[in-house]
Structures are given as structure tokens and as C-alpha cells.
Amino acid sequence: MFPKKMINGRMNGMVPIILLFIIGLMIIAINSYWYVQGISSVDSIRMTSELKVKEHINLSKKTITTENQLSLPSVGDMYGHLLIPKLDSKIPIFYGAEEDQLKEGVGHVQGTPFSGENSNTVLSGHRDTVFRHLGKIEKGDRLIIEMNANIFTYVVKKIRIVDENEPTVIVPKPRSTLTVITCYPFGYLGNAPQRFVLIADLIDKG
Template identity: 40%
Template sequence: MIRKLAFLIILVGLGFAGVGGWQLWHGSVKQHETMKKAQALTVTKKDPVKYKDWDPIKGETIGILYIPRLDKKLGIVEGTSPDQLEKGVGHYKSSALPGKNDQVVLSGHRDTVFRHFGEIQKGDDISVDLPYGTYTYVVDHMKIVDKDDRTIIHSTKPKEELVLTTCYPFSYIGDAPKRYIIYAYPKKK
């Protein structure tokens, strides 16, 4: 009886490991596809005036987030649903796009695209590359909030602000109770 129970526990464990491994692999493939699309989209800068009223549709690849400290280039998609975040960094649809002099909000999973997110430091550069230009920001400060805190997302017009969000604590298993927020402002030229 104990042998059968032990065998069953091992099978269940292998099943969970298999599902987790498949999810990681599948997410990695989606992120790679997004990055290829983002690179093709941003390779030639187009006229910013044409993109003045650009309103990407949910799920569309829109650009690249570059974090030099982490040596990471990550594809950005429009939207923050689970399907969209599986593809890469998500842009909150209700927030502005870079260069629009308002709050830009990007979010990602702590265990995929924003792994090592806690290593980002005040003063670090972060760039967002879009079809109509590259926007560089400097990290100003970080804070931790409850997962239900919606005061983070709001208009900052006419001041541009980049906000990066992910779940916290970073090593938490399951739905994390907090959010880690990074605030960055346009780099002065």
C-alpha cells in the first residue's frame, strides 16, 4: 500500500513538473516570436507625425524594452491580459505611449520577462524602442504596494513618466500579495 502511494505521489509530482516545464517552454517560444516581430517593427524609424494618433490593438507587438543593467531586450505587446503577458512585457492600454507626455505603464511577470527585476537601481537607464522613435528614461525610485492598489495608474500629463510593474515578493510561489513598482523619467539630453 505504501509503495503504491509513493508511486502515485511521484507520478503526480512528475505531472506537475511536466506541466510547469511545458508552460516555461511555451512562454519562451511566444516571447521569442514577439521579440522577432518587435525587431522587424523598430528596425527603421518612421515619421513620428504619422504615429501621432497610433492606437495599437490588444495583442499587437509594439516595441522593445531595453534594460541595460540586466542586459535584457524584451518585446512589448499591447495589453496586459494573461495571454498578452505570456508574449512579453505588456503595455497598459489605458496609459500613454512614450513621447506623449503622460504616464506610460508596462507590466511583466516576475518569473519570466522581469526575472532579476529587483537588481535594477536608481539612476539606471531604461529604453523603449517604438516604430517612431527610441525613448530613454532614468530610474528615479521604487516602491512596493498591495496588489489591489490602483492609484499607481493615473495621468501625469504634461509630465512623462515610465512605470514598470511586476508581482512581489520575487520568490513568492503563487499569486503574490504585492506589486513592485519602478518609476523612471525621461533622460535629459
């Protein structure tokens, strides 16, 4: 028989370990939930040709407000979708690029214009959820923004890898441009030190 004091001492010593184990499980569960939430926000276009993409978009116009009805969204509002035909992805766009928005889909950086304006629309997303396959995009690939019953088609003209605080990424442009940002390298553990940047020019407004 072990002395009662020894047993109590061992039990008391186990309490912090048990608490740390429970806290660790909670952190893993929370992070897993938001990871799944981010991945599940990406839908499949299920179409590859440009004609079929257009058909898919036209069907969804019935649920989108007309241009005259559009008002500036509030932070956290979902106002459109980013379609990436090469990745067969359709991702919701939320106004604002804080963590609350990035958990749900793509974030529109506040202060940058909306698609169709003659400047630089900037979108951001997590590399391990909505943009986990973004590294497959090449120059010449299309990015499509579905918004306000309009379809804005862009073609990727430049791909950059820059430091996380590179000031030239979010700057005005002389023509309608779409800039898409995510962290880089894609497989990096922890806070990635760089950014993967796609720069695309508007080629069609439908």
C-alpha cells in the first residue's frame, strides 16, 4: 500500500498535466473547426470551358442584387464570389480582410476599390484553406469576380513573391486591376515571411 500522502501528492502533480492536455485538445479542436470551415467555403464550379463558366454565372444572377440596388457593404458582408476556373473553385468574397472574414472565405482589403473601377482591387485569403492551390496559377490564367449582377474577367499578367510588408502590393493602379494575396511559402509552418501575389488585368465586363 502506498502512503495516502504519496498518492495525494502524485494526484496533485497530475492536475496541471491534465489541464494542459485538455487545453491542448481544445486548441486543436478550434483550429480544426476553422480549417474545415475555410475549406468548405470553396465550391466547385464543375465547369471547365469559358462558355460553361458563363452559363453557371448567369444562373446565379437571379439571387444577386442589381447595380442600382448595390450599396457599400459593411465589414463582414459577403457581396460576391471569386471564381478560379483553373482550380474549379468558387469562393465567397467578404468585405474586410481581418481574421473574421478570412475564416469564411476571401477578404476584400478595405480602402481598395471594387471590380470595374479604374484602380487596384485587392483580395486576400489564407494559404492553407481557400488559397491552398493558388500556387498552380500561371500567367495567362483567368480570375473572375461575380458581383452585383456583373461578371468581371481578369487575366493574370504577373506573379510576385514579396516580403510580408512590401508596400507596392496595395497601391492604386491607372486601370482596373485585381491583386490577389496569400502567405508564402505554401507549406511553411507558422507565420510565413513572404507573400504570393497575383496581379491581373480586367479584360471583360459582362
